[in-house]
Amino acid sequence: MKKKIIILSVILLVSFSCFALLPQQQSYAMDAEDVDNIIKVAEQGDTEAQYNLGMMYATGQGVVQDDAEAVKWFRKAAEKGLVEAQFQLGWIYDTGRGVTQDYAEARKWYRIVAEQGFKAAKWYQKAAEQGDVKAQAILGLMYSENVVVMRDGAESAKWYRKAAEQGNVWSQFNLGEMYHQGRGVTEDGAEAVKWFRKAAEKGLVEAQLQLGMMYATGRGVTQDDAEADKWFRKAAEQGGAEMQVTIGLMYDVGWYVEEDHARAMKWYRKAEAQGDTGVQYVLGMKYRDGIGVAQDYAEAVKWYRKAAEHGETEAQYDLGMMYHQGEGVTQDYAEAYFWLSLAAVSGHEAARELRDTVAKELSQDELVETQKRVHGWKPREWQPKTAEETIAD
Known part of the structure; x- marks a missing residue:
């Protein structure tokens, strides 16, 4: 992970x-x-x-x-x-x-x-030995990640545990990770779950995500999709669109959970509703390829357009191709040229090559007019959706 x-x-x-x-x-x-x-x-x-x-x-x-x-x-x-x-x-x-x-x-x-360096390490060591919880947490990190001191998994686990037992949320999470991965301690899924849960219940979004994964895979606990979704939802509520995209990707590629494209789409839509314009491009790809949803070129164009209007280069390229090929829209070389040009301006080489090809299909007047549109174009700023737009999507 x-x-x-x-x-x-x-x-x-x-x-x-x-x-x-x-x-x-x-x-x-x-x-x-x-x-x-x-x-x-x-x-x-x-x-x-x-x-x-x-x-x-x-x-x-x-x-x-x-x-x-x-x-x-x-x-x-x-x-x-x-x-x-x-x-x-x-x-x-x-x-x-x-x-x-x-x-x-x-x-x-x-x-x-x-x-x-060593001055800080010496200070942390002294403070940690006298019970300073934050120094214990940081010393655990230093031993875990080879910062200043030599990497030592057992020593890292020792200091994480001391801080975790005092209630330090990040140490609880990091100790859970060590049990999860078997670093510095014997691998133990149940013990990992124990510490993830302590941190998750305090609201640490990373711990909520990890606890959800444990329930989704049945590692250290009885497999439970409902409990996994519960913790994923908690993480998403705090982590916003970025966390929702992460959960979507987990289901999309089978990363720590069973691959489930339909569930991935659910989380992608949640992220899009909160303003993640990049995921609009992902939705476009899903509809174009029919992954997790029925293949629908018109719907793909819709999502590509949304992302392209917000300045997503890949979406501009793919939308240009859709117009060039007449997939999901009426074939329109001028519109294809427009979107390909925007992608090319951002350095997209394939878009530049296809744009130059498409240009041969346009009259001089069409070319000049479309180039004016390109020069005057500005990306749209994201705006919260109206109730009608939410229902439509």
């Missing part, structure tokens, strides 16, 4: 509900003089003091709790290369605490942390 994690960005998906107090920054009593000294040193540019002041504002220790001030001081320390501050800043953007949530910015800071 396609990996659910990308090595330098998955860290941003490690969830926790409050700022982490690192092993060397546990809470202790602070008097006014301590606070004044830290503020003074931080304002003078001391990196450690800036980070500590950020933690103080984050936790309300010695000062009035203030997320915006925490972000300000974490950023100062992070920009000077302090790994702890960089990690906290990544988490802040991940969760939107004190800032507008921004996954791209979170990923940037987590990547910087990961790239600091």
Whole structure:
């Protein structure tokens, strides 16, 4: 199965509900003089003091709790290369605490942390050994994916388990994957299902998808199509059109489930209704070839046109061919030239060759007029369907 994690960005998906107090920054009593000294040193540019002041504002220790001030001081320390501050800043953007949530910015800071190498690994190890759940989760990832430390499946499973038992949803999922694949642990479908279920019930869409697959194939559980569909639906409700296309592809090619083109079409239609214009092209192909539905060239043209109007190059090419061959439509060389030209502009070589062939069938006036249409064409923006359009489709 396609990996659910990308090595330098998955860290941003490690969830926790409050700022982490690192092993060397546990809470202790602070008097006014301590606070004044830290503020003074931080304002003078001391990196450690800036980070500590950020933690103080984050936790309300010695000062009035203030997320915006925490972000300000974490950023100062992070920009000077302090790994702890960089990690906290990544988490802040991940969760939107004190800032507008921004996954791209979170990923940037987590990547910087990961790239600091052994320093980061040493820090994670120390934090993980003292029970920090997010550090345990990240250490599991590092051992699993050969980041900084040598790949070690057993060590990865150990740290994933510790974090999973503390309720970390991504570690629950990753531990399930390890049991599913037999990496670092003995392969065990039932144990995989157990951990997938824990993460799925917390709403992790990848776990819901994987749990659906387990029910669809009967691996680790009794095979149950209804239960599989239940989890697929949950995943699709959260994952939107992209997840619906994924489920459609699973049924289309028999990827972890029994091949079922009719079911694939059901999921493709759901995705299309939510605005996935690329899947309109897939629907066109299905009707053209009669896979999962009765072959219907006119219906194929309809879906190719929808996708082509949204700028899908392959759909423009196939629609041009349909007009050229008169399949599902009245043969129309000018219309064929128009759609083939649009595909050719996007670099489609076969479209360019066929366009040049079709051009010989047009009069000079027809050619000039169609070229004007090509130059003035703009792709349509997707608009939610009306009730009438939904019924028609």
